[in-house]
Amino acid sequence: MTLITTPAVALPPANPPAPIKATRRWGTPVAYVVAVLVIALMLAPVLFIIIGGFRTNAQITTDPAGWPSVWNIGNYLDVLTGGTFWRLVGNSLIAGLATTFGVVLLGLMASYVLARYSFRGRGILYAMFAAGLMFPMTVAITPLYLVVKNLGLMNSLGGVILPQIAFALPTTIIILVPFLRAIPDEIQEAAFIDGCSRLGFFWRMIVPLAMPGVITVGILAFIASWNSYLLPLFILNNDSVFTLPLGVASFASQYSVDTAKVLAFTSLSMIPALVFFALFERRIVGGLTGAVKG
Amino acid sequence: MSVRESTPTRLEVDLANGGARGTTPVAPPVRRRRRTPLAAKVEIAVLVGPALIVFLGFVIFPVVMAAYYGFFSWQGYGPPTDFVGFRNYITIIQDPTFQEALSHNGIIVVLSLVLQGPVAILLALLLNRKLRGQSLIRVLIFVPYVISEVVVGTGWSLMLQSNGAVNGLLEKVGLGAFTQEWLSNPDIAIWTLMVIITWKYVGFAVILFLAGLQGIPEELPEAAAIDGASFWQIQRHITLPLLAPTLRIWAFLSIIGALQLFDLVYIIWGQYISSIAGTSTMATYLVANGRDSGNYGYGNAVAVVLFLISLVVALVYQRYVLRRDTEGAITDKGTSK
Numbered sequence: 164m165t166l167i168t169t170p171a172v173a174l175p176p177a178n179p180p181a182p183i184k185a186t187r188r189w190g191t192p193v194a195y196v197v198a199v200l201v202i203a204l205m206l207a208p209v210l211f212i213i214i215g216g217f218r219t220n221a222q223i224t225t226d227p228a229g230w231p232s233v234w235n236i237g238n239y240l241d242v243l244t245g246g247t248f249w250r251l252v253g254n255s256l257i258a259g260l261a262t263t264f265g266v267v268l269l270g271l272m273a274s275y276v277l278a279r280y281s282f283r284g285r286g287i288l289y290a291m292f293a294a295g296l297m298f299p300m301t302v303a304i305t306p307l308y309l310v311v312k313n314l315g316l317m318n319s320l321g322g323v324i325l326p327q328i329a330f331a332l333p334t335t336i337i338i339l340v341p342f343l344r345a346i347p348d349e350i351q352e353a354a355f356i357d358g359c360s361r362l363g364f365f366w367r368m369i370v371p372l373a374m375p376g377v378i379t380v381g382i383l384a385f386i387a388s389w390n391s392y393l394l395p396l397f398i399l400n401n402d403s404v405f406t407l408p409l410g411v412a413s414f415a416s417q418y419s420v421d422t423a424k425v426l427a428f429t430s431l432s433m434i435p436a437l438v439f440f441a442l443f444e445r446r447i448v449g450g451l452t453g454a455v456k457g
Numbered sequence: 458m459s460v461r462e463s464t465p466t467r468l469e470v471d472l473a474n475g476g477a478r479g480t481t482p483v484a485p486p487v488r489r490r491r492r493t494p495l496a497a498k499v500e501i502a503v504l505v506g507p508a509l510i511v512f513l514g515f516v517i518f519p520v521v522m523a524a525y526y527g528f529f530s531w532q533g534y535g536p537p538t539d540f541v542g543f544r545n546y547i548t549i550i551q552d553p554t555f556q557e558a559l560s561h562n563g564i565i566v567v568l569s570l571v572l573q574g575p576v577a578i579l580l581a582l583l584l585n586r587k588l589r590g591q592s593l594i595r596v597l598i599f600v601p602y603v604i605s606e607v608v609v610g611t612g613w614s615l616m617l618q619s620n621g622a623v624n625g626l627l628e629k630v631g632l633g634a635f636t637q638e639w640l641s642n643p644d645i646a647i648w649t650l651m652v653i654i655t656w657k658y659v660g661f662a663v664i665l666f667l668a669g670l671q672g673i674p675e676e677l678p679e680a681a682a683i684d685g686a687s688f689w690q691i692q693r694h695i696t697l698p699l700l701a702p703t704l705r706i707w708a709f710l711s712i713i714g715a716l717q718l719f720d721l722v723y724i725i726w727g728q729y730i731s732s733i734a735g736t737s738t739m740a741t742y743l744v745a746n747g748r749d750s751g752n753y754g755y756g757n758a759v760a761v762v763l764f765l766i767s768l769v770v771a772l773v774y775q776r777y778v779l780r781r782d783t784e785g786a787i788t789d790k791g792t793s794k
Contacts, residue, residue: 194583201580202597208656209600211622212612227625265511273508276501288505295512297771298520299717301740302764305747305756306519306526309533329515332508361500390605392720397748408607412724415611422615433608440603444596 209433216427223422238427248431250403251410255389255435258320258327258406262388263381265328270335270380271373275365277336278343279351289340295333300326300394308397322398323406327388335380342376343369375446382443389436407432520764523757531754545758554732555759558742559766561735564647565654566715570708572655577662578704582692584663585670595667599660606657610724613653614640640725646734653721658714662707669703670696705778712774716767719744739763 215223216238218231242248277289300307307326316322346369354364370377392408399405405413411432415425527545529537549555584594601609616622617639624636639649677699678691686694719740722731731737732745743763747756 191586194586197580197583198594202594205598205601205656205660208609208612208616209604211616212608215615215622224620227620228622228629229625269508269511272504276504280497280501282497282501288509291517292508292512295516297768298516298764299713299767301717301719301743302760302767303516303519303523304744305753305760306522307515308748309522309753310515310519325511326515329511332512332516336508361497365504386603390607392605392607392724393744408605411605411607411611425611426615429608429611433604436603436605437600440599441596444592444599 209430212426212433213430216423216430218423218426220421220423235423238424239431241424242428242431247410247414248428251405251407251432252435254320254404255407258323258395259385259388261320261324262327262331263385265324266331266335266384267377267381269328270332270339271370271377272365273332274336274339274343275369278340279346279369289336292333292336295330296337298330300330304393304397307394311398316398318399318401318404320399320404320406323391323395324388326394327384327391331380331384331387334383338380339373339376342373346372378443378446382439382446386436386439389439407435523760523764525757526754527758527761529754530752532751533753537754539754541754545755546762548755549759549762554737555739555742557732557735558737558739561647562716562718562738565651565718565738566712568651569654569658569711569715572651573659573662573711574704574708576655577659577666577707578697578700580659580663581666581670582696585667595664598663601657602660602664604657606720607724609653609657610721614725617649641730641734643733643735646726646736650722650725650736653725654715654718657721658711662711665707666700666703669700673699709771709774709779712770713767716770717763739766 211228214231217234217236218229219235222229222232273292277285277292311317311322311326314322316325350368350372351364354368355361359367390408391406392412395406395409399409402413411429414428418424418428526537528540528542530539530541530545531537580598584591584598618624619636619638621639623639627633627636637645640646673696677695681691681695717740718738722736722738722741723744726734726736726741731741737745739759740763743756743759746752747759
């Protein structure tokens with residue numbers, strides 16, 4: 164992760180990390196200026212949404228880009244005390260957690276077989292799952308809607324969760340298979356000699372050893388589910404099962420006159436994803452690294 | 458990998474652990490071809506089965522059905538009976554609205570690469586140096602990527618309205634002449650969309666590139682620095698070539714994502730205005746002319762076209778650009794069977 168600066172002049176090896184600052188010619192200040200500038204650009208719209216929620220509609224109309232003259236928390240309180248927001252959060256949470264759990268469980272089991280069993284058809288099986296990357300949900304959305312309808316899962320979170328698991332499987336398997344394959348044969352042999360069955364090996368060795376990969380794919384699946392819009396748009400027509408993105412979209416059109424409230428609602432709805440990301444940032448970045456190298 | 462068929466004794470295992478792998482002085486591990494034993498078959502079925510069922514049922518089956526429905530004129534009630542052959546496809550190809558959507562996708566593909574690529578490379582190079590608060594900067598750059606498309610779309614569309622914050626800000630700093638109808642002016646809307654896309658997805662590219670940069674052994678730039686290479690020379694001749702595989706994968710993801718762009722456009726421009734504003738994409742065309750107008754057969758035909766275009770692009774890209782990176786990773790010689 165960190166870039167270890169070693170002195171430009173070779174030191175005798177007996178002289179361990181004496182961190183001499185390798186001052187590079189092209190100044191660091193430039194990097195800071197650019198970084199600050201970029202961050203300002205990145206955060207400005209987010210801040211606009213958050214701060215806008217503290218203003219009143221009158222203020223927003225007369226001075227759209229201004230600072231709140233009085234910090235007005237009424238919009239936020241309205242949203243937080245109304246039931247809608249929490250119901251949306253609850254639905255999104257259920258959908259996200261169930262999707263994550265399903266993807267991790269099914270993905271891990273399938274990846275284990277693909278990585279560590281040799282049998283005829285394995286290559287085809289892997290290729291099929293990998294080909295799933297080529298099928299975006301957009302393409303299958305109408306028939307998918309019909310499948311869900313025929314299963315009687317319309318307007319239920321299950322109708323969103325199952326397809327999400329299915330569409331997250333390719334990424335999961337592609338990330339996990341190299342992970343599981345990298346576990347040395349010797350560990351497996353030693354376990355078998357000590358009388359461990361293959362399934363026992365799976366639970367006792369593979370699952371713990373694959374934990375970093377599992378966490379990565381779990382986070383990716385959760386964020387994808389948390390933010391997904393197209394599928395819930397087709398499957399969920401009833402307010403009571405709306406997930407957060409659907410709720411935000413419908414709130415925004417329903418209260419389009421009440422800009423301040425829409426902004427408050429929108430900014431509250433991004434908090435969970437941001438908190439989640441802040442907590443797992445390293446894992447996400449690490450997972451992407453693995454995916455690139457894998 | 459495969460489970461060694463010969464039952465190794467402890468001694469052999471120790472030898473294998475101690476000596477260099479693969480050069481065991483004992484006879485090289487001859488893999489006897491044996492039929493997969495029944496127990497292993499059951500294990501395989503139990504472990505792969507659930508994933509396979511879910512995958513076949515919710516990914517493969519709908520995709521196949523999309524291809525089937527695409528040949529019918531069908532409103533979604535009862536089984537499709539009105540077989541129309543390739544008529545849906547002919548209509549699609551001849552529909553100027555679709556052609557426009559397709560061309561918008563093309564513009565978005567190219568501009569995404571051209572705008573995000575250089576910006577992300579520069580940012581990644583800067584952030585890869587020792588910087589105080591580096592991890593904080595990384596998190597903040599990634600923030601727009603984590604926020605959902607719906608939130609991004611809602612926020613930006615409020616900011617970009619004619620009496621929105623962007624125009625308000627321009628007035629304030631004395632650039633009132635530059636105020637625009639950012640969303641509804643067909644000459645500008647696609648550029649507005651590109652700004653939003655760049656804002657949203659550049660963080661992903663930066664993180665990907667940073668990950669790639671961290672995989673480059675430090676010795677290489679250091680050796681070059683000792684030999685008197687400048688910072689930019691090092692980046693140009695050492696870092697960038699070594700980053701190329703990451704760049705190629707990013708470009709691939711970016712192209713496919715741009716071809717299938719839906720959420721942002723649909724949220725910001727709604728289902729109807731996008732084609733007037735010149736930001737419609739194949740996916741918004743699909744939803745508008747499929748589900749929203751009740752022509753399920755036609756919508757599926759659009760989906761097939763969208764899929765085929767993505768597939769051709771992906772295959773061409775794999776064949777001519779990604780091949781050297783994925784050789785071995787996908788074909789997976791050596792370890793399998």
